[in-house]
Amino acid sequence: MKTLKQLIESKSKKLATVSPKDTVLHALEVMAQYxxxxLIVLDGQRLAGMFSERDYARKVILQGKVSVYTKVGDIMTDKVISVTMNHTIEQCLAIMxxxxxRHLPVLDDEGLVVGIISIGDMVKEMISQQQFIINQLESYISS
Structure with missing residues (x-):
């Protein structure tokens, strides 16, 4: 199975981020664009939190707030659990x-964000690994 580092390196190099000062509308536009x-919420270069579709639904729509006027920092999830490149995919799945x-930010040794992994990334990797094993077994059986 790929390491977390290999998985992050295989993903797009462009990380979708917003600032706590950005409006929710801007964050939604970035989510649509990517x-x-x-999204990772960065205060400068440091992880400040995460903003998700779930945050939008529960903290904006259901509370009758207006995304044009609401700041990401007011509704983001600020108590975020992150992982490092030293975590295994299995450890990440266990945390999730x-x-x-559904998402975990990935930090480097200095605590800077280098990527984000999703439950979808994990499932794709597991399916890929299982398919590899199936192919190996079929090859062994037929030879």
Whole structure:
């Protein structure tokens, strides 16, 4: 199975981020532009939080707020669990499953964000690995 570092390196190099000072409308535009369901929120270069479709639904729409006037920092998830390149994919899956997270920011050794992984990334990797094993077994059986 790929390491977390390999998985991050295989993804797009452009990380979709917003600032806590950006409006929710701007964050939604960025999400649409990158076709993602969650954004890293950076204060300078440091992780400030995450903003997701779920945050938007629960903290803007259901509370009757207006996305043009609401700041990301007012509704983002600021207590974020992150992982590092030293985590295994299995560890990331365990965190996601236990905490019911769909996305995890990935930090380098200095605490700077280098990427984001999603539950979809994890599932694709597991399917790919299982297909590889199936192919190996079929090859072994037929030879």
């Amino acid at each position: 076709d993602v369901g969650a 499953s236990e905490k019911h997270f």
